[in-house]
Amino acid sequence: MLRFDGLTAVITGAGRGLGEAHARLLAERGAAVVVNDLDDTDVAASIVAAGGRAVGVVGSVTDPAVRERLVSTAIAEYGGLDILVNNAGMGRPHLAAELVEAHLRLEFDVHVVAALMLASLAWPHLRSGGDGAVVFTTSTVGLVGQAGSVGYGAAKAALLGATTVLAAEGRTDGVRVNAIAPMARTRMAGEVFGALTPHLAPRHVAEVVAWLVHPSCPVSGRVLSAGGGRVAGISLTVGRGARVEGLDDVPATWASLEDDEQLTLATALDEMALIEQALGLSAATPITEEP
Template sequence: MSDLTFDGKVAIVTGAGGGLGKSHALELARRGARVVVNDLGGSVSGEGDNASAAQLVVDEITAAGGEAVANHDSVATPEGGKAIVDSAVEAFGTVDIVINNAGILRDKTFHNMTPELLEPVISVHLLGAFYVTQPAWLIMREKGYGRVVNTSSNSGLLGNFGQANYGAAKLGLVGFTRVLANEGKSKGIKVNAIAPVAKTRMTEDLLGPLGDKLEPSEVTPTVIYLASEECPVNGEVYSVAGGVVARYFIGLTPGWYAEGHSAEDVRDHFDQIRDETGYIVPEDPSGELKKLLETLS
């Protein structure tokens, strides 16, 4: 089969000054995409800025014969998100691909969490995806084509101690992905998400010796495929780590039904309610409603 190429495509990668975003940007450019390398250049906790982070990646791309421009706007405001998309349009005329990768960490146990720890994390991860994707979405709808890849996390899908802020934002991105997948499918737009585990600035202190097996470059191939014209799926989430690629999905058990039941009935049938045998994987709320109607009738 032929290689995946991105000739003529324009991609925005947020948080691309290092780690996963840098890996994604370099590979997209190597395969022919023109890339907007966005990075505020702040610390892991989102403080400060440094324009050189994005520019160094651009320099690496151009030295290899690719095309890229640097952008240093924050994803965390509507104005910043629009400015990122505007930079793509000004430099390359359009937007075909958005990789929402920008993120920060401000970990703290829930009983100690303050608004200063909560709000910036939600703003960068979740609102940032909204603010960058929406102006790009308008262009994609108009042209009848687009690809969006959001960066979720197992901290959201499974929960992780000390990350109520981060986990809430990351699971929010799954809901965001699912809704956009449904809204975009009639317009040629596909939206998927990854839940990566990789050694980056944000995780190197957490992973220990395992980190050596979890290079960002092992995550990028899945992102490239999901961002390509050949991508066959929409609204899905993939765990990607150290060369392992697997699908996360939301399943619904057959459950238990009794009209007019009591709390005691729920207690007495709880094992049946939780039994995973015969689960389904609804594509959207209509899938659950279909199951509900079948049961009630």
């Protein structure tokens, strides 16, 4: 049984839904949790009443003072910070022609800016333990799209870049960074999942997140899809490619590119290797993994 005794976790957007499920599961398994949400909730109090360790920090993660308080509370109350789950989120659905700038900025402030700044604040503490873990919450909306959600999708897609870059930094700092693309019944999701909704308990997602942040987990730099008891890896792929001599070669080459062998990129340098191969500068391609 995976245990989290002696570990401290900060979880944003934990007053209900997915964040609450993350907090309760980690606390059940021995972690001390700092529970954050916009409004005062009883999640922290109920965890304590059940014999767990928890403290609440109320306020928006878009407020720098709240982010500072989340980290300082973990240090002051529990003596360290080992786990950060950036779960706080919101959505302002709009079609492209009806996009409202204020709503777009708010979506990026909550999903991207706040999550990255909190990771930055937490990083020295996560690094000091040599086995810290960060999980960002992305969405398949940012991966494959959904009409009417351009702001939300763009913000969630930005977290994919954040995950891979911070995972690269974390390899030398002893911090693992992953992202979760959850599917769960929550207040924000409403009835969007239709008949599948009753099967999408937030706990199913929390179980995957808990594994990602456990010290025994070897995974970093990955995106996992989770929902309803199913978990799957999501990978960015690129075709082996073909060399083109100019503009007029591109449309003629496209048909062959659609059926091109798909390879999984590990780092940005991998695509450089593919270009070298296409130009005849290198015969070896370091990427052989199929998605």
